[in-house]
Amino acid sequence: MKSSNRVIMLGDCQSFYASVEKADHPEYKDRPLVVAGDPERRSGIVLAACPLAKGKGITTAERLGEALAKCPDLVVIKPRMQKYIDVSMQITEIYKTFTDLVEPYSIDEQFLDVTGSMHLFAESSEELANMIQSQVQEATGVYTRFGIAETKILAKTACDNYAKKNPSGIYTLTKEMLPETLWKRPVSDMFMAGSKMTRHFTVMGLPTIGSVAQTPLGKLKQMMRRKFGKNSDIKAEMYWRIANGIDDSPVRPGTHQVAPKSVGHMITLPRDYAKLEEIKVVLLGIYIKTCVHKGSNLLILWRNNIFQVV
Ligand SMILES: [Mg+2]
Structure with a gap:
């Protein structure tokens, strides 16, 4: 490989x-x-x-x-x-x-x-x-x-x-260490799995990262389709790859320059923020986190307690 x-x-x-x-x-x-x-x-x-x-x-x-x-x-x-x-x-x-x-x-x-x-x-x-x-x-x-x-x-x-x-x-x-380390952890520790997704996985009978990793991808897609509809295949594959540590993407140098591509970043907040003042500060943090090196194509989605900047 x-x-x-x-x-x-x-x-x-x-x-x-x-x-x-x-x-x-x-x-x-x-x-x-x-x-x-x-x-x-x-x-x-x-x-x-x-x-x-x-x-x-x-x-x-x-x-x-x-x-x-x-x-x-x-x-x-x-x-x-x-x-x-x-x-x-x-x-x-x-x-x-x-x-x-x-x-x-x-x-x-x-x-x-x-x-x-x-x-x-x-x-x-x-x-x-x-x-x-x-x-x-x-x-x-x-x-x-x-x-x-x-x-x-x-x-x-x-x-x-x-x-x-x-x-x-x-x-x-190393990948060999996954069954004894990462896979034993609760799904809430999985990268990109927020509190909502964690709840969904738990309801689907997948409480650990290993249980997501070891579900055949086709079956995981089916399970997620039942919950989220047809468009959830990409999501299913994303979580499955994360759980298995699969990622072929290269380390791309030079992203200090303004990049034409938009970037994505998601964080889960500990609670809902209602006041504009609070939201602005949190957004500033995310904005800096995602855009400092990458230009400023910014679209912000806010649903429940998750901000998504794409
Ligand atoms: Mg840090």
Whole structure:
């Protein structure tokens, strides 16, 4: 198989906006800090919380008022998006010293294909990830985590589900490991599966990622058609491929330039947001996440508690 020899990393920045602010404000080093939509008003929304703030129970996208109730001595900083974009690009430049195949995926996540260049720098992909991690930390003060795998989807999965919880911040996930690792996890942990889809899968008798992966694709399509109608085949195949870690897409460099293609991004919010103020801040976050490197063809769909930007 052509793709089986690839070495792909997803580098993710921990608490990105908050880490950038902490690096810029050493006086707040040991204080819980959040970047929030509108610090003057308690109705603002937390866009990023540093690990110390998260330790106090503060979560991204919660209301600032709630966060301050949990932690009255919280440092609250107004977002400086241009600064975060600049640091994101600086990190891209560091990644590019290790491979020319770097694809910004969002403002704080980037794919690296190091298949061809790894041997120039290190004995193993973990050793290389560790080197890159140190360089980014030294240059920007931002701590990065790396998921390593043979496809982009598995690298992303390795990062989100394992590297972030690993003391080293680095985790390699091979296809052979899937039955013993990812497949045992609840379907709610699956990439792209929001709370609604999770409920549907559970009702369909598919409570784990492995149960989705091991359902023959034809059968999964049938099951989803019964729930969502004829047009759900693409969705069924998408989830089936994600669960099986199948993804042939290459790491596409050069997406810093304005790309003609539109991009997609979806996040699930912890609750419904009704006020325009709140929505604007959340949208700003998504907008930055999806469009910073990719131009601004933007169509926003908002249904239930899911924003979709396509
Ligand atoms: Mg991150």
